[in-house]
Amino acid sequence: MSAVFLNELGLCCALGRDxxxxxxxxxxxxxxxxxxxxxxxxxxxxxxxGLVPGELPDLGALPVALHGRNNALxxxxxxxxxxAVDAAIARVGPDRVAIVLGTSTSGVGESEHAHQYxxxxxxWPAAFHYSQQEMGMPARFLAEQLGTRGPAHVISTAxxxxxxxLASGARLLRxxxxxxxxxxxxxxxxxxxxxxxxxLGSVSEARCNPFSRHRNGINIGEGAALFLMxxxxxxxxxxxxxxSSDAHHMSAPEPEGHGPxxxxxxxxxxxxxxxxxxxYVNLHGTATPQxxxxxxxxxxxxxxxxxxxxxxxxxxxxxxxxAGAVEAGLCWLALARNPGxxxxxxxxxxxxxxxxxxxxxxxxGRRAAAPLTHVLSQSFAFGGSNAALVLGxx
Numbered sequence: 001m002s003a004v005f006l007n008e009l010g011l012c013c014a015l016g017r018d019x020x021x022x023x024x025x026x027x028x029x030x031x032x033x034x035x036x037x038x039x040x041x042x043x044x045x046x047x048x049x050g051l052v053p054g055e056l057p058d059l060g061a062l063p064v065a066l067h068g069r070n071n072a073l074x075x076x077x078x079x080x081x082x083x084a085v086d087a088a089i090a091r092v093g094p095d096r097v098a099i100v101l102g103t104s105t106s107g108v109g110e111s112e113h114a115h116q117y118x119x120x121x122x123x124w125p126a127a128f129h130y131s132q133q134e135m136g137m138p139a140r141f142l143a144e145q146l147g148t149r150g151p152a153h154v155i156s157t158a159x160x161x162x163x164x165x166l167a168s169g170a171r172l173l174r175x176x177x178x179x180x181x182x183x184x185x186x187x188x189x190x191x192x193x194x195x196x197x198x199x200l201g202s203v204s205e206a207r208c209n210p211f212s213r214h215r216n217g218i219n220i221g222e223g224a225a226l227f228l229m230x231x232x233x234x235x236x237x238x239x240x241x242x243x244s245s246d247a248h249h250m251s252a253p254e255p256e257g258h259g260p261x262x263x264x265x266x267x268x269x270x271x272x273x274x275x276x277x278x279x280y281v282n283l284h285g286t287a288t289p290q291x292x293x294x295x296x297x298x299x300x301x302x303x304x305x306x307x308x309x310x311x312x313x314x315x316x317x318x319x320x321x322x323a324g325a326v327e328a329g330l331c332w333l334a335l336a337r338n339p340g341x342x343x344x345x346x347x348x349x350x351x352x353x354x355x356x357x358x359x360x361x362x363x364x365g366r367r368a369a370a371p372l373t374h375v376l377s378q379s380f381a382f383g384g385s386n387a388a389l390v391l392g393x394x
Contacts, residue, residue, distance in 0.1 A: 004170040005394060006227045007234035008084045009336075010077035010184075011329040013223030013316045014050035018080050023333045026315065027342040029365030034315035035207050035219050041189055048207050049189060050221025050317020052076070065129040068107040069188040069222075071141040077186070077224035078142065085228055088180040089146060098178035099139045099152040100169045102161025102185035104321030106154075107132030109190035138186050142226075150178050156321060158381035159284070160243075161185055162225070163324025163389055167241040169229050179230065185325035186224035193320060194220055208287035208318075210311040210346070211296065211361060213353040215287040221317020225325035227332075235336040239374065239392035240271025246384025252290050253380060257298035260386045264302055264378060267388040271374070275303045278390070279368055280334065280343055282327045282377040285311020286318055291380065293356055300357035310346035310362040324379040324387060331375045331391050341368040 009019050014034035016022040025033040035050045056072035057079070078085070089097050114128035131137065139152040151172065155165050162185020169183030197203045197218060204217035229238065243266070246259035253260070268275060281303065284295055299309060312330050319326045330344055345364035352358075371393065378388045 002174060002231045004173050004238045005230055005232060005234035006236045006238055006332055007230055007232065008081040008228040009329050009332050010079070010081040010226040011326065012052050012073060012076045013319060013326050014052060014221055015315055017052065017054055017076060019333060019337070023337050026330055026333065026344055029345065032207065032315055032347040035221065035317050041191060042194060047205055048219045050219055050319065051189060052222055064127055065131045066141050066144065067127055068110045068132045070103065070106055070138055070186055073188055073222065073224040074138055074141060074186045077226045081226065081228060085146060085182060088228060088230065089148060092179035094147055094149045096150055096179040097148040098150040098169065098172050098181045099142050099148060100155065100165045100172070100181060100183045101138045102155045102165040102321045102324060103135060103138050103187050104156055104158055104161060105187050105190050105193060106135050106137050108192050109188055112191055142182060157385040158383065159318070159320055159323050160379045160381035160385040160387040161321040161324065163328065163377070163379040163387035164243060166227065166238060166325065166328060166389060167243060167387065170238055170241065173229060173231055181229040182226055183229050184224065184226040185322035187222055187320045187322040189220055189222040202288050204287060207314050209348050210285040210287040210313060211292050211353065211356065211359060212348050213351050214349060215289060215292060217288055218286045219313065219317040221319045223316060223319045223322050223326045225322060225329040233394055235394045236332050237392045237394050238389065240267040240273070240390035242266025242270065242388045244386045246386065248384045250383060253294045254384060255294055257294040259384055260294070260378065260380050261298045261302060263386040263388040264298065264376065267376065267390045271390040271392070273374060273390065277374050278303065278307060278376050279372045280375040281307055281309040282331055282344065282375065283309050283311040284378055284380045285313055287313065296356040296359050299359055305358040306360055308343050308360050308362050310344050312344050314347040327377045328389050328391065331377050334375060335372055335391060335393050341371055343368055
């Protein structure tokens with residue numbers, strides 16, 4: 001079957017506004033960047049959040065239905081790769097370009113503001129349209145901006161959404177239904193998600209502390225990652241993917257992690273690799289007691305205790321529907337823009353939980369002995385939706 005390549009990456013998250021800025025801060029060894037304490041979303045309640053820095057693109061000239069922070073994040077991620085995307089559209093034709101994205105919030109933030117406005121003034125604001133909050137909006141926004149006419153849809157399976165979007169994009173290419181795919185994910189911070197995770201007792205007020213005996217919850221983040229996927233050789237290859245579903249519990253992982261393990265082994269099998277071929281694993285690593293316990297057990301069963309691994313969520317926050325693509329983007333940087341062979345670091349307090357199997361967590365500044373050839377990123381979602389991606393050097 002034909003290979004699928006991730007030819008270009010557009011990325012924004014708490015670490016930076018483009019891929020180069022993110023890479024420089026991802027591999028920094030002196031102190032963790034990204035996530036920071038703020039009251040900008042939760043007035044009167046300082047909270048560690050992963051906000052994208054700086055001003056976002058102004059969408060005011062577009063139709064009201066296309067306004068919103070989620071779409072602005074998508075526009076920010078698209079800008080650095082726009083020329084390459086336009087060239088691909090011109091080369092294969094707009095009917096042969098698909099868009100597959102993951103999200104979990106879409107325009108929920110805009111809906112929150114609009115409802116507050118209506119409660120205060122008795123009418124909806126002029127800058128609000130109900131379609132802003134539709135889950136399919138991010139794909140519609142990109143399709144309208146790019147003028148594509150191929151398949152365009154959004155996957156919303158919570159935290160596995162955009163990892164599954166990459167797998168879906170690869171299937172479109174392999175089935176011959178598209179010649180290029182814009183695949184990835186975008187999610188923006190809103191009060192709804194913070195309130196929801198707070199109600200579950202899963203939010204840490206300080207930078208999250210994955211796999212520590214003191215871990216006590218996640219940091220909510222936002223971001224966007226867009227890949228130009230084609231069958232044309234490039235710097236990074238989507239070598240394999242695996243998906244599974246537990247249907248164990250609405251919010252808690254199945255304790256033994258059988259579903260996540262199936263997804264990981266399926267991704268390895270599709271890539272034609274053994275666990276020993278993986279040079280680095282990007283962990284889901286939410287810093288919640290149940291997720292980290294399950295994930296440590298799965299990692300130990302599949303990879304043993306000697307494969308370097310880290311959770312990058314202390315840097316980006318948990319970007320929810322965008323997490324799979326954002327973290328695949330960090331893996332892409334580790335393969336393609338990493339001349340010093342640095343490994344994405346695991347920032348925590350260093351106090352391992354004795355109840356968890358041993359995991360080789362990457363200390364800041366650690367480097368691989370040789371250039372990475374294959375890495376794996378794993379995403380596990382509410383409802384037991386699991387996805388794993390294997391990326392390889394092209």
